[in-house]
Amino acid sequence: MKHLRSKLLATVVALPLATAALAETPDGVLVVAQNIDDIVALDPAQAYEFTSGEIVTNVYDRLAQYDAEDPTELAPGLAESWEIDEEAKSITFTLRDGAVFHSGNPVRAEDVVFSLSRVIQLNLTPAFILAQLGWTPENVGDMVVADGNTVTITYEGDFSPAFVMNVLASRPASIVDELTVMENEVDGDMGNAWLNENSAGSGPFSMDTYRPAEIVRLTANEDYFKDGPNVDSVILRHVAEAATQQLLLEQGDVDMARNLTPDQISSIESDEITVETYPQAAVHFLSFNQKTDSLTDPAVWEAARYLVDYEGMTNSIIDGQMEIHQAFWPKGFPGSYDETPYTYDPEMAAQILEDAGVELPIQVSLDVINSAPFTDMAQSLQASFAEAGIEFEILPGTGAQVITKYRERTHEAMLLYWGPDFMDPHSNAKAFAYNSDNSDDNYQATTTWRNAWAVPDEMNEETMAALTEPDPETRLEMYVDLQQKVQENSPIIIMFQASYQVAMDADVSGYVNGATSDFVYYRLVEK
CATH class of the missing domain: 3.40.190.10 (Periplasmic binding protein-like II)
Known part of the structure; x- marks a missing residue:
């Protein structure tokens, strides 16, 4: 009716x-x-x-x-x-x-x-x-x-x-x-x-x-x-x-x-109720502050991508809340790059660090919001990174405390998430692939500046070129290329995309x- x-x-x-x-x-x-x-x-x-x-x-x-x-x-x-x-x-x-x-x-x-x-x-x-x-x-x-x-x-x-x-x-x-x-x-x-x-x-x-x-x-x-x-x-x-x-x-x-929790979702047994899962725009990442000398070697960034237990987390502590996604623009929108080439491989990570002559162990503090699932994710990272000699000290804090520290660039490693202000790829490209002035007095609300990563000139130029590119298809291809570059070589390790579950009759x-x-x-x- x-x-x-x-x-x-x-x-x-x-x-x-x-x-x-x-x-x-x-x-x-x-x-x-x-x-x-x-x-x-x-x-x-x-x-x-x-x-x-x-x-x-x-x-x-x-x-x-x-x-x-x-x-x-x-x-x-x-x-x-x-x-x-x-x-x-x-x-x-x-x-x-x-x-x-x-x-x-x-x-x-x-x-x-x-x-x-x-x-x-x-x-x-x-x-x-x-x-x-x-x-x-x-x-x-x-x-x-x-x-x-x-x-x-x-x-x-x-x-x-x-x-x-x-x-x-x-x-x-x-x-x-x-x-x-x-x-x-x-x-x-x-x-x-x-x-x-x-x-x-x-x-x-x-x-x-x-x-x-x-x-x-x-x-x-x-x-x-x-x-x-x-x-x-x-x-x-x-x-x-x-x-x-x-x-x-x-x-x-x-x-x-x-607003059901994952535990409640998993407890539903009635055939009269269905549960649908919807990818969300927020991406979750681990990042390394480039003011910390031990975290500036690109080999550390590369090894880190093999030290995240992606499937282990999505099959347990973040089941239903996140899915594996390794690029800065969320899946489900034009211009997204959905390839996930990195898997948990501590032996590969150890070899990368050894070949680069990285001095181990690396001891680093990891700031995290003091609530589930973030503290659980931090503990997973602590265990998996230790396999290759990177030892995290977890520093839990309120959301305000963690974000304030991030904005001040006083953290060492950070576990956080990012969502676009509006649905255009530039909203995230500027955050993850652009930083033309890395000076302390040039505050920017981006992950690149907050992690003190001086983005290569070539990537800065491509980000701004994509913003002005008149051909829609070419523009999206440029954003895909930027995502690939950030995925392969940056101190920001994008791990997951948020998911949202709705239970209904x-x-x-x-x-x-x-x-x-x-x-x-x-x-x-x-x-």
């Missing part, structure tokens, strides 16, 4: 959240148990949390967007087509006919101009993503211009059009209904306070209910310009405890549990969970 009467939806929402009736959820209503207390903001110009990203993606559209049919392919959104003028550094978007906001207002070119300019004017957390295009509060009015049903976007900088398109497909580039938003402006906030509790989008769902740390209810947009939604409503129930999520799923009170299908929270889609769900 695609559409359910509002009376039934109201009944579902009215169920006491702690004592919901022990029965199957209604047809047409997807009920999700999830920890949603991370939400700080829901305005696309401010939203920067995981759950916020999921909601924005399902409520708003962008000119071009990654979508449920294929989260790896940039597809038309509110724009049906676009023309790129590389010489003028501009892209002209033609809006599709008939798209409407949830209010019933038509989607206009003026709404696009307002939405993008609004992000820059408000200058909240995610504004830096759009500001990369050279936009400022003073010039954005000239850089984003409407003409009839077209919008021309101009950018400053030597960027590949593919990079610009990925920036425009990011969360803060979501299009809001100017008329509705400005009706709810208070004290010049451009509707920010109102949008953090309400929605004004054109996406497959509208947000009907939001009670912090309690519930979010999304209702199907029957006038959506693409297929679906196939359910009438999605209800996100805040359930903080993973054990409670599992119990509710097994009792039939929810259709999906989003066996009758649920069509759920899509891409590599980031911005790529969680409910539009094609059926039950």
Whole structure:
């Protein structure tokens, strides 16, 4: 059943959240148990949390967007087509006919101009993503211009059009209904306070209910310009405890549990519940600070790649949470390099060190976040590296302590992870393959600078060339080449890519969970 009467939806929402009736959820209503207390903001110009990203993606559209049919392919959104003028550094978007906001207002070119300019004017957390295009509060009015049903976007900088398109497909580039938003402006906030509790989008769902740390209810947009939604409503129930999520799923009170632990996943025996695993964008790595003399020999870097017990960890302590991946751009997106040539081989590692004349043993401190699975991973590395004479002293600390030390370049070895700010390969290439100024006073939020690795000039040049390369296929080939080079010869040993497991009723299908929270889609769900 695609559409359910509002009376039934109201009944579902009215169920006491702690004592919901022990029965199957209604047809047409997807009920999700999830920890949603991370939400700080829901305005696309401010939203920067995981759950916020999921909601924005399902409520708003962008000119071009990654979508449920294929989260790896940039597809038309509110724009049906676009023309790129590389010489003028501009892209002209033609809006599709008939798209409407949830209010019933038509989607206009003026709404696009307002939405993008609004992000820059408000200058909240995610504004830096759009500001990369050279936009400022003073010039954005000239850089984003409407003409009839077209919008021309101009950018400053030597960027590949593919990079610009990925920036425009990011969360803060979501299009809001100017008329509705400005009706709810208070004290010049451009509707920010109102949008953090309400929605004004054109996406497959509208947000009907939001009670912090309690519930979010999304209702199907029957006038959506693409297929679906196939359910009438999605209800996100805040359930903080993973054990409670599992119990509710097994009792039939929810259709999906989003935050189960690996132990709970492995304990599920019911044929009525399926578990799906989705690769995520974060990559996990071990890195060596090049301020530590004993860690500067490339032979140490090479040997390290054979001293990680990749399969041992993925088959035990990180089972279901990570998969083997040895390149800086995550699998599942254009430009990824998915070859994994390194395996645990301590004899090979010992031979590499011996042939290079490396003096052993090497004693090195390893900083790690003091929580599972990171401390377990550190202990695995400690045991496997000792096989070749590299002795780790594990230094556990809070996330803040570890990251602060990393930013100050005062660590020796570091076990951490990295995720892109937006889904373009340059976001990670700049972090792993670029460092043109390695001086202490040139702080950079990259793994290369933080590990004091002076990246070879050739690699720096290729990274910047890929950013400006106009041909999309050639550009992706350049990023693959960069990944191969970093994989073969750098003090950063990329080991794993995060995975995310979701348990759901066996009758649920069509759920899509891409590599980031911005790529969680409910539009094609059926039950």
